[in-house]
Amino acid sequence: MPKQAYTRTKPHLNIGTMGHVDHGKTTLTAAITKVLSDLGTGTFVPFDRIDRAPEEAARGITITVSHVEYETATRHYAHVDMPGHADYVKNMITGAAQLDGAILVVSAVDGVMPQTAEHVLLARQVGVRHIVVALNKADAGDPELTDLVELEVRELLTAQGYPGDELPVVRVSGLGALGGEPRWVDAVLELLAAVDRHVPVPERYLDAPFLLPVENTLTITGRGTVVTGAVERGTVHVGDRVAVLGAELETVVTGLETFGKPMAEGQAGDNVALLLRGVPRDAVRRGQVVAAPGSVTPGRRFAAEVYLLPAAEGGRRTPVATGYRPQFYLRTADVVGDIVLPDGGVALPGDRVGMTVTLGQAVPLEAGLGFAIREGGRTVGAGTVTEVLPD
Ligand SMILES: Nc1nc2c(ncn2[C@@H]2O[C@H](COP(=O)(O)OP(=O)(O)OP(=O)(O)O)[C@@H](O)[C@H]2O)c(=O)[nH]1
């Protein structure tokens, strides 16, 4: 049976849940799909499907972000739920860079916790401009304490440059909505209405040349290699010629799908799978970029503004100096880099500093690109490219 084609009837936005471990991100994500599937505009994705992504695990691909899709009356959303352990931070930066808005999940019982603050900070760093707050577990929270938690969250958001006094804060119970309790089903609908209202349809760079950071790849025997990811800009169609930067090859797109459905045109913001003609197995990897030929030039050197996480936010305990060589996560790539601090200086955890970076390997660079700095398996900093420098 031919697959049903994806038809674009509503604006598409990318959102996601963030927040402290165990505050209920995955439960709320499942609850949203449940409530909308009961209304007929989505497919219920149960908790354990979101948390484990079983097919991906079976294919041996490391998936640390799972996507679900759903529709409200006015929008089509792709929603990412990220695992809530300390490794979350890397995913915030590599995965959340494409979020148009985020749902900050804060447990009404526990209030603002260290990772709540860290995720807001990183959302800011990677350019997530719009946040809606879900005060979750409202079924279990004392209403007066919940009022205090709301004040605390608004203050935190204001301190990080978000309109903390005005943005929507909705009291929900993911667990209650998942259980079909009318009060909490309504609360989830109220949360979605708040997202519809508060997160604007972003200006998409549809006219820009096509660019897709590769998140995952798989080989379909006899057909070729498939790459998946969110289109960062431009559009893509079957028959388009594309370059794979990192693999240094050019090929043609022979298949295009979103969530398993063929589509006529992939646009900036869409999550797509591209079938690439004649690309050898293992030639293409996560971290590479598929782009319109000649539209981007990989580089190795750039100037950046960086925030070094303080020890309390999981950062280093000791200073960094010129010559420090951590890993840089840019888009989906993970590359070693050498830093030079101004005046041969030293920077402390908690500092915001300007630096120049020389990567061990060229990747497509441009001003405004966000990145994470990691060392020994943990995130120690986050930054933004301010200027690309000649090699
Ligand atoms: N009372 C109550 N408990 C909830 C609610 N939502 C989630 N929980 C419980 O809180 C615990 C954590 O929920 P998860 O959805 O796994 O939280 P998470 O934020 O996705 O956790 P990580 O992915 O590990 O960061 C589970 O035991 C849930 O059943 C809620 O609305 N009310």
Ligand SMILES: [Mg+2]
């Ligand atoms: Mg979770």
